[in-house]
Amino acid sequence: MARITFIQPDGTEHTVDAEPGMTVMEAAVKNSVRGIAAECGGACACATCHVYVEEAWREPTGQPEQMEEDMLDFAFDIRPSSRLSCQIKVTQELDGLTVRIPEKQF
């Protein structure tokens, strides 16, 4: 089990338990975390599960692959820490992962 914390734009924090193997997006949706729309259901096809990965977690979560980087073109306010949460797989090593949710997913 890995604990993942989502920080809303207003600073509200929401920590959830995630099973290794699921995605960070799934962990958010399953726990009704606001601000993760995930319109396409995790197909890397809509860019509505955009998050900013906290600095300390940038390395363990890795870099976006080509398809994800392309899809990020359809998200708003992209920063170097931007990821699509449906493309981050939860592992035991990600226990404690903290991500920030953007103002709006569009």
Next chain:
Amino acid sequence: MSEDLIKTDAVIIGAGPVGLFAVFELGLLDVKAHVIDILDRPGGQCAELYPEKPIYDIPALPVVTGQELTDHLMEQIAPFGAEFHFNERIETIEKIDGGFRLVTDAGTPFECKLVVIAAGGGSFTPKRPPLPGIEQYEDTSVYYSVRKMDAFRGKDVLIVGGGDSALDWTLNLQPVAKSLTLLHRRSEFRAAPASVQKMLELVDSGNISFKLGQVTTLHGEDGQLTGVTVKAPDGTTFEEPTEVMLPFFGLTMKLGPVANWGLNLDENLIPVDTEKFETSERGIFAIGDINTYPGKLKLILSGFHEAALMSQAAHRIVYPDKKLIFQYTTSSSNLQKKLGVK
């Protein structure tokens, strides 16, 4: 775009897999249908969001892509000759004697005996960048689509994005615009390589400019844009003067006009019964992802089931005096004739 009245038995709103299969189930029961969809092709989310992604839970098809599923359904429903109206969206539904009158955003009017809402997650609409005050510029300085190229003649145009729409309109509007700038967050593009190549040639020949960055603020007044502030990848900002901005960030699903049709809604979903999948309005049905009922699962296969049961009720509306005899396509020569296999 015709304004001639179209009369039919059923109007199906949405050409996703469930709307398409509704053509089949209605067709077996001699209910004729027209299908309306805001996209330019059939398939709905399957075509727009995941044409190449495999789907694993369609009965008897261990794996099928969104596009293949759409193609198979189009083949399966071909015998029923449903007419499709793409790039249009039903705006209004009005109750009339013996059924309903519907009008699309292009002004096409329909009269039908029943309506089937198979609109999935809603209507695909261009994403609106969440920039403060953007609404005040929409349709005067900010456009999400190009209806008439002439509207941009002699203007300073800023196109934002790196996908096919952004690149296509860069190439198409360049000869018309006074000046054209393409703004994208990075120097890689997801658009077709040939378009990217042509765009870069235009940059080299000095006909357009390409800049790296993201828009953070809009400037202007009374709906007239004068410029935007752009954040460059290195974190610095610069001002980019422009009269017109065309942001292309893909599509998102919005419930759209369905909310105005006077139907009971439950958090953007339409509650239905589980016998006929009828809404709070008699003669208006809702099937697929857009409906809700106890135990609802948003699965394509559930939508198919709903289409079949809805069609039984549709038959009673269109043929109130005919008794419906349940038949199988495997053995009924009558159904096989309709399918064109006998």
